Amino acid sequence: MRRSVALRLSAVAGVAGVAGAIAFGLPQHDASAAVSPATGFASANGGTTGGAGGATVRATTGTEIHAALCGRAATDTPITIEVQGTINHGNTAKVSGGSCNTAAGLIELKGIKNVTIVGVGGGAVFDQLGIHIRDSSNIIIQNVTVRNVKKSGSPTSNGGDAIGMESTVRNVWVDHVTLEASGGESEGFDGLFDMKDDVEYVTLSYSVLRNSGRGGLVGSSETDTGNSFITYHHNKYENIDSRTPLLRGGVAHIYNNHYVRLNESGINSRAGAKAKVDNNYFEDSKDVLGTFYTDQAGFWQVSGNVFDNVTWSAKGTDNNPAGPNPVSNTSVTVPYAFSPDNAACVPAVVAQTAGAGTGLRVSDGSCKATSTPTVNPTTPTANPTTPTASPTAAPTTAPSRPAGTNLSIGAGTDGSSKASGTSYGNVKDGNLSTFWSPNGATGDISIKWSAATTVSRIDIREASGSSVGSYQVLNGTTGAVLKSGTGAGAISFPATALTKITFKITSSSGTPKIAEFETYAS
CATH class of the missing domain: 2.160.20.10 (Single-stranded right-handed beta-helix, Pectin lyase-like)
Structure with a gap:
């Protein structure tokens, strides 16, 4: 059954224009698949097990998710779809098949x-x-x-x-x-x-x-x-x-x-x-x-x-x-x-x-x-389908993002001169497709509040093609340096109460593009 499902998925992916983008095989170690029983009312009425016992596939676009559903033998054939990256309107198309709608x-x-x-x-x-x-x-x-x-x-x-x-x-x-x-x-x-x-x-x-x-x-x-x-x-x-x-x-x-x-x-x-x-x-x-x-x-x-x-x-x-x-x-x-x-x-x-x-x-x-206990997955009987085209790349993000409330939501922004077509507010709109760029290879962007706010971690999320080199994290009011380093992503420093925090780019290899400037208390 796994081999036939794998072949059907490969065929559907080709028809849908996403040839080879779905691959069967063992879930990755970090896939965080559902491994413990459902809780609450989802555990009643026979329980909720999802795709347990079925094939596991990887998808990096919405079209690939649809193709995985449409490539099953029937509408009730179990399947686990591991999703990686960002799914959006640009990569989510309708796919047709007997096991989907x-x-x-x-x-x-x-x-x-x-x-x-x-x-x-x-x-x-x-x-x-x-x-x-x-x-x-x-x-x-x-x-x-x-x-x-x-x-x-x-x-x-x-x-x-x-x-x-x-x-x-x-x-x-x-x-x-x-x-x-x-x-x-x-x-x-x-x-x-x-x-x-x-x-x-x-x-x-x-x-x-x-x-x-x-x-x-x-x-x-x-x-x-x-x-x-x-x-x-x-x-x-x-x-x-x-x-x-x-x-x-x-x-x-x-x-x-x-x-x-x-x-x-x-x-x-x-x-x-x-x-x-x-x-x-x-x-x-x-x-x-x-x-x-x-x-x-x-x-x-x-x-x-x-x-x-x-x-x-x-x-x-x-x-x-x-x-x-x-x-x-x-x-x-x-x-x-x-x-x-x-x-x-x-x-x-x-x-x-x-x-x-x-x-x-x-x-x-x-x-x-x-931690949720790990359960070893069943080894598929078919070898993974070799992709004929490279999957869509996942967005550039830190490997370990901060947890908790993003304090930038609802805050103010300002910064140094911005490149044409970009905006300070883009760094707090929750949209990785919009961004701020300085008018040059260096510059600074700030998040600010009306009252003192304690911050100990930030996450600088770059848009595709960004090239942040060295940076400083500053108390935007006093100018004190809270952290310095290279690259972007999750950055920690001693908890500081402030009304403005600044990410200052001091070097880059091209044009920096900051999609999100997230701030966290811990």
Whole structure:
């Protein structure tokens, strides 16, 4: 079976114009494939195993992902697709076949079963390109970043949802992913993690959702209440206006999540939904739990949560906040065992484990992060297909990127004279295809804040063809040198409180192109 699948994939790749770009063989050591059982509700209803037991392929474009799906013997033939590099509109085309139903401009998992999509090493990036799951089951998505997906403006993808599920979807596990936007609906973005029209048995775990107007919904309207059995655990929601999540009907289990800066509302249980809310840490937020913007009540069972600097609005016809002293008004039973961390340690545990590129670390249930155990993959019976063309090169990034919140998002920028067609703001827009260049071989670019901000790591992400030589990292206000060296990538230095940090390029072998200047507290 593996040999026949390999031959079919090779043929489809050739037809699709990506000849030889997909290769069978053992997963790379750093591929970070899903090796532990699914958790939460994704472990029920027969469990979620994705492509376990099937072939493993490597893809570096969206077209190659589609070709891998279309090259299977049937719609339910198991497959694990290891994704490397950046997937975007320019490399994601429709591919046709009897075992797929794809479209250009988004990753389409439609009418299929038994698929794992996993980022290699530090994780793959889906740039302005969403993942759409429809009429499918037994799907795993792991170790990827999906960012800046738009429903309006240009380019658009997946209705503006980073990951969206609809129309009879069962058993999906989304784990160790980073989902982010750069604003709300007025800027063209929608939800980060949405489910509607009959979706059940889903788990979102160890993930980061940030900088969006909408975290995600379960049910598209007050009448779409047939979605249920969703688990959210060990995720970080940061700088989200609302929907963390919005629940319309059904049952959700929400535990050990860290919520920071929920600006308007948080867990919105309405239209008969029941939420089991255990051992979460809510911080610097407003109306983190209740029924909001409707008179159709939802319900909650609460235990062990921490409310740190949370404000609550007054009750009204269309608003029923659970606080300031939340108490349970329903009872929820889950069909699986779980060992929650104490809420007090949730911020620390989630910081070590959540998001793409964190090595699939998980909590041991006692406030400690541990590595996911390695499982030896099955050796394919067919030799790897030799590519006839070189795969698309992965973007130039540091081998080990910092974890945590990118403090550059929402900050200001300035710098020395810039090359024509480039912009200072390009270094904090989350888009590797835009960049700043100095007007010459040297120059400096800065990130600045209105108040003192502690920074100990930066990540200078270069665009293709960049050539940074030597550099200095400066306190942009005092001029003090925090670090000097050569090249770009992740750079560490003693933690420093400052209002402006500068990356000064003192030599290069050509024209430097800085795509992202990311800053981190640790």
